Structures are given as C-alpha cells and as structure tokens.
Amino acid sequence: MKKILLFASGTGSNVENIIQYFKNHHDIIVVGVFTNNPNAKVLDKAKTHNVPTLIFTKEELNEGFVLNKINELQPDLIVLAGFLWKMPEEIVTAYPNKIINIHPALLPKYGGKGMYGMKVHQTVLDNKEKETGITIHYVNEHYDEGEFIFQQKVSIENCASADEIAFKIHELEHNHFPKIIERLLEG
Known part of the structure; x- marks a missing residue:
C-alpha cells in the first residue's frame, strides 16, 4: 500500500480531487491532510472524506x-497542493525526491516567492502571454526550482481576465495532477 500525504493552505480543490481519484484505488491511499491555515476550507473537504488532518504553525x-x-x-509521497509556505530544508532532506508541488504556470516563468494563485494568473494576463499552463516538480530548498516532472500548456489568447x-489552469490541474501522482507511485 502506497501512502500520500497532502499539504494545502486554502480551499483544497486539488486535495479533494486527489482524494476522490484515489478513493477506490486498492494500492494507494491518502493518509492525511496537513495545513498551516486553521480556517482553510480544505479541512472541511478532508473531514467529508474521513481523511485525518493536522493544523500547524510556522514554528x-x-x-x-x-x-x-x-x-x-511514513508517506511514500508528500504532495503540496496549494501549500503556500516554503518546505524547511530538514523535511526536504529527510524525503529526497518524495515531495512534489504543482505550480499554476510554466516554470521557470512566474515562479518564486510570492508567486501563487491569482497573483500568477494576473501577472500572466498583464504580460499578455498567449499560453500558460501547469508545472509539477520536485521540491527542493528553493521556491519552484526543483526538477520538473511534468508540464502542460494551454492557450489563453481568448482570456480577458485572470x-x-x-479556470483553465484548474481544469489542467484536476485532469493531470492525480495521474502524475499515480504514475510516480507506481513507478
């Protein structure tokens, strides 16, 4: 049995999608949802699916x-799904190539500290990009600089707002993230 541990800071749409994807999977299970935000809607989603949660502080x-x-x-994979804090080097060192993140842009563009969620989408729009996408990557000691695992592009030429x-990025995330997790866990 392979175990996934999820980290999130907000609404948890990716977390819920991952939980549902693996709900009837015989070889992979979500063992917990960890969050830094006691008011995160992800807590309600985890509770709905009977997944244990942990709320923690920066310290x-x-x-x-x-x-x-x-x-x-003892997770086989730690998945950051909308988790906004930097992973401490101690955790990254303890779980080498076992921590992944999803970023709502085509890294290395639009990554780094402070670049998350709507900030990314607004910057992409302001820069009049013709396409954007998602990047799934390993986590290292720097924001959004770990080795890429997967990227998927989408045209945004017809998009007038962040x-x-x-919306287009969430569709990509929900379609690809669970499949990439499954692929990594099944080797």
Whole structure:
C-alpha cells in the first residue's frame, strides 16, 4: 500500500480531487491532510472524506514537530497542493525526491516567492502571454526550482481576465495532477 500525504493552505480543490481519484484505488491511499491555515476550507473537504488532518504553525513546521508527524505516517509521497509556505530544508532532506508541488504556470516563468494563485494568473494576463499552463516538480530548498516532472500548456489568447485563466489552469490541474501522482507511485 502506497501512502500520500497532502499539504494545502486554502480551499483544497486539488486535495479533494486527489482524494476522490484515489478513493477506490486498492494500492494507494491518502493518509492525511496537513495545513498551516486553521480556517482553510480544505479541512472541511478532508473531514467529508474521513481523511485525518493536522493544523500547524510556522514554528511547528520549522522546529521539527511537522517532520515528526510526517515520520509517524511514513508517506511514500508528500504532495503540496496549494501549500503556500516554503518546505524547511530538514523535511526536504529527510524525503529526497518524495515531495512534489504543482505550480499554476510554466516554470521557470512566474515562479518564486510570492508567486501563487491569482497573483500568477494576473501577472500572466498583464504580460499578455498567449499560453500558460501547469508545472509539477520536485521540491527542493528553493521556491519552484526543483526538477520538473511534468508540464502542460494551454492557450489563453481568448482570456480577458485572470479568473478565466484560473479556470483553465484548474481544469489542467484536476485532469493531470492525480495521474502524475499515480504514475510516480507506481513507478
């Protein structure tokens, strides 16, 4: 049995999609949802699907508490699905090539500290890009700089707002993220 541990900070649409995708999978299970946000809607989504949750502070993330909780679960893959804090080097070192992230742009463009969610989509729109997409990558000690696993492009020539871009990106995320996770876990 392969185990996935999810990290998220917000609404959790990707988390819910991943949980549903693996709900009836016999070889892969979601063992927990960890969040830094006690008001995150992802907590309700996890509860709906009977997935255990953990809420933690910045200090708990950086001082070993979260790493201890991860070690208790022994996940095969840690998935950042809308998690906004940088993973401490201690966790990255403990789980080499076992932590992945999804970014709502075609890295290396529009990545780095502060580039997430609607900020990315608005910047892409402001720069009059003709296409954007998603990047799934391994997590290292720097924001959005880990080795790429998968990218998918989408045309945004007809998009007039950041919300329209966000809609297209969410479609890509929901379609590809669970499949890439499955591929990584099944080798």
